[in-house]
Amino acid sequence: GENVEQHPSTLSVQEGDSAVIKCTYSDSASNYFPWYKQELGKRPQLIIDIRSNVGEKKDQRIAVTLNKTAKHFSLHITETQPEDSAVYFCAASGYTGNTGKLIFGQGTTLQVKP
Amino acid sequence: DAGVIQSPRHEVTEMGQEVTLRCKPISGHNSLFWYRQTMMRGLELLIYFNNNVPIDDSGMPEDRFSAKMPNASFSTLKIQPSEPRDSAVYFCASSYLRGQSGYTFGSGTRLTVV
Numbered sequence: 733g734e735n736v737e738q739h740p741s742t743l744s745v746q747e748g749d750s751a752v753i754k755c756t757y758s759d760s761a762s763n764y765f766p767w768y769k770q771e772l773g774k775r776p777q778l779i780i781d782i783r784s785n786v787g788e789k790k791d792q793r794i795a796v797t798l799n800k801t802a803k804h805f806s807l808h809i810t811e812t813q814p815e816d817s818a819v820y821f822c823a824a825s826g827y828t829g830n831t832g833k834l835i836f837g838q839g840t841t842l843q844v845k846p
Numbered sequence: 847d848a849g850v851i852q853s854p855r856h857e858v859t860e861m862g863q864e865v866t867l868r869c870k871p872i873s874g875h876n877s878l879f880w881y882r883q884t885m886m887r888g889l890e891l892l893i894y895f896n897n898n899v900p901i902d903d904s905g906m907p908e909d910r911f912s913a914k915m916p917n918a919s920f921s922t923l924k925i926q927p928s929e930p931r932d933s934a935v936y937f938c939a940s941s942y943l944r945g946q947s948g949y950t951f952g953s954g955t956r957l958t959v960v
Contacts, residue, residue, distance in 0.1 A: 766948040775937065776889070778948035821889065833902065834879075834949060836889040 734759040736824050738837025746845050751812050753840045755822035756804040764825035765798060765805045766834070771818045779820075780807070812844045850952035852938050858958045864926040867955045870919055871940030879949060880913055880923050881937040889937075895921065928959045 735758040745751050757765075763784035768776035782789045782796045782805065789796050793812075798805040809816055819841050823834040851870040859865050871878050879894040893903040895915045903913070910929070915921040925932055935956050939949035 768948075775951040775953050777951070781948050833891065833894060835891070838888045 734762060734824055734833075734835040736822060736835050736837040738822050738840055740840060741838065742841045742843070744843045744845065745812055747812060747814060749812055751809045751816070751842055751844075753807045753820055753822070753842070754804060755806070755824075755837050756802075757824040757835075758803070759824065760800075760803065762824040764834075765796070766823050767796060767807050768821040768823065768836075769818045770821065770839075776821060809842075812842075814844050814846050817842055817844045850938055850940050850950050852936075852952035852955050854955060855953060856956045856958075858960065859928055861929055861959055862927045863959075864924065865928045865932075865957060865959075867923040867936050867938075867957070869921045869923070869938030869952060871921070871938070872950055873919070875940035875942055875950075876918065877941045878915060878921050879939045879941075880921070881939065881951075883935045883937060883954070892923070925957075928957075930959045933958050 736755055738755045743751055766781035767779050769779045770776040780789060780791050780794050780796050782798050784800055787798055793810045795808040796805060807820060819839045821839050822837040825834055850872055853868045857865060876897050877894060880892040882890045882892055890905055892905045893913045894901055898915045898918055910927060911925055913923045923936060935954045937954045938952045941949045
């Protein structure tokens with residue numbers, strides 16, 4: 733089945749710096765890759781996603797890149813702010829037929845220091 | 847829409863007792879997922895349903911766990927008998943089956959078994 737590896741497990745940056753989180757997946761048939769942000773004590777929330785027919789997608793300070801050949805995708809946050817501090821999860825769709833089952837990475841705890 | 851609604855928000859129970867967690871998905875969503883989140887194991891997929899039919903329950907840890915979805919607007923996850931190692935946050939999420947859209951998570955149920 734699908735396996736998703738996420739790195740690093742923790743990341744600390746200064747306010748204003750960029751942060752990059754990387755994920756690799758195992759199932760070459762996966763073609764949907766969302767990213768979730770989870771603040772302490774709250775639910776995971778979708779922040780951006782990318783499909784396999786696109787190499788890069790951007791939404792304000794957040795961007796995601798996908799390399800299908802290498803089976804890895806990354807989240808880029810520019811001009812980080814203290815409110816970006818949270819746990820970030822990548823996921824890949826273990827897509828077989830119409831299942832749409834998402835497998836999550838282990839999470840990255842991002843700390844943005846003021 | 848009120849989003850995915852889970853109840854209760856918190857549950858404290860004694861070992862050996864039966865616990866029932868409830869979930870109401872977003873109206874119109876036809877896939878429903880139960881996840882368990884712990885510090886050690888991250889977000890684990892327990893079971894998911896498409897059009898009220900259980901598709902994959904390979905993540906259910908033991909026979910003590912069972913899940914049902916009697917109709918499109920309601921699902922339950924039951925643990926009987928509960929054990930301290932079941933303590934975790936249990937999330938329900940829903941999505942559209944086709945189109946590989948991201949999940950919408952409920953607020954979760956924090957279960958503590960003493």
